[in-house]
Amino acid sequence: MSVVLLDKRSAARQSAATAAVKSKNYRLHRILTEAACLALAAVLIVWTLAPIYNMVMVALQSHNDVFTNDIWPKKPSLYSFWIVITEGYWYLEYFWHQFGNSLYIGVMTVFFTLFIASMVSFSISRMRLRHGWLLTNAALLTYVIPASFLAIPLYRIMQGYGLGNNVWSIVAVEVTFATPYAIFIFQQYGRSIPIELDEAARVDGASPWQVYYKIYLPMMAPALVAVGTYALLLAWNEYLYQFLLLSDKRSMTVPVALAQFLNSDESPWNYMMATAIIYAIPPVVIYYLFRGRMTSGLTMGGVKG
């Protein structure tokens, strides 16, 4: 008994001594870690911002200053932005019309994605349609097939449907590639809504449409917001299909018009970068506004693996 006690006492003394050494090491260790973190942060900032800085710098330069070896704008001016806003360059003559096209496609994509995906998810997971898993699998399959791999056949099919140069062909494509993810999220999120709500409404005589419209949709609001933001950004940012299917200046969207600049030999890089920045601002603002909801949408159901 006493031996044990003695052991304990000496152990305590020893640990106090090592703790003193440890705390000194610990402080040094902490300072070094902190310094390493700050260095990493500095590298990350330069790495992240370099292309964005380049974009802003070129947009603020005059055409002649672009072709110099300056690494910051000597005489920064907002002239290029003014040219874009007033459509003062021949590549930009329909800029606001094209901006409107992009917006229109985005809004329509959000509407149809939410409508189609929420209905099918309601049918599969709330009404428990037999063989609904087939549709879930169809959605998963669409989700994992790269969109660009279907571009060639889809292009020809769209021509066959008579939708060439029509913004609705783009809406159809964006909805096609946004619904699988939407169905995925809706089914996961729907599990957190008790099915008893639906059953109670049915007992009270509500039709399936009423259950869908008055119970399911309001309860799904957070998921609808997350998926809607996703669909809007997808449609706004997508390039390949818009480039293939829209060739007329009046039906074009902003990214297609932006890429057109590259066709000329002596590109007006300052106008191009100003256009690029104006095009990039809406999605960036939306992304940061809805970031919290997007990540909660992304992690709904837990990313536990």
Added chain:
Amino acid sequence: MASVSVIEAGRPIAGRRSLLRTWRGGLQGSEFAWAIAFCIPYVAVFLAFVAYPIVYGLWLGHRPELFVELFHDPIFQMTIVNTIIYLAVGVNVKMFGALLLSGFFMRRGWWVKGLLMIYVLPWAVPALPTFISIHWMLNSQWGLLNNVVWDVFHIDGPGWLDTSRWLALGAVIVSYIWKNMPFWTVILLAGRMSIPQELYEAAEVDGATGLRRFVHISFPLLANLYLVCTLLSTIFTLGDFNTATFVSGGGPALTTHVLATLGIRDAFDIARPDLGVAAVMTALPLMIPLVLILMRKLRTSEVQL
């Protein structure tokens, strides 16, 4: 006698009814009609814009001569090598970097949160503006990078995009990592945050810190998520059209194409859609197993992206 015949006659009807009931999944009459109606829009979209293009694409590229032609084409051979390097290096470096950085962003403190907001900027900005900006940044004569190289080292930087295939391919891969690493960092960060804090506390009591903590707790719990993310990212990267198109444009001399861009080039620049589809179809040996594994993983585990 009569009663027996009634029973005999009644049996098949009852059998048929229960068959119908099980097929409808317990839904009755109008409910079943509603459940079907809710699925019609999605089924229509899937058939018109996914199933039909897949079948049409397979038909377009089914002739074996196309593949003979492709494999004798030096540009195609280079494209295959590029695609393999792009996937192997790009995806793995990006995912591993994302794994490490997600650990860094677990640190507490306001400046780490602020840094994360800056760090996700490449993901928030649409692909096109930033890739065009990188393209100009790497211009050998007027680009920002070579201007900085000149100011710091007083030497002329190399022509990043127009002299060497490997430099240009490297630029494409680095741009790809720059753009996509933030997204996967956020996903893995969410995965790390869902690991209960008690596990780390218990491990600390047992003396596991630093690397051992990572090896014994973080990594085993993140492994499945990491695997799914890597596979999904591989298949998305296989279909990535924008990076190679806008950073290197497939140049110099068509040496940096990847399958997604070569398919589009064959179909639209040299008007051989059958050859383009065949080029894309050479990815099927990699795609089919990936799709099967992913569909299984995404259905069973609760991983969400």
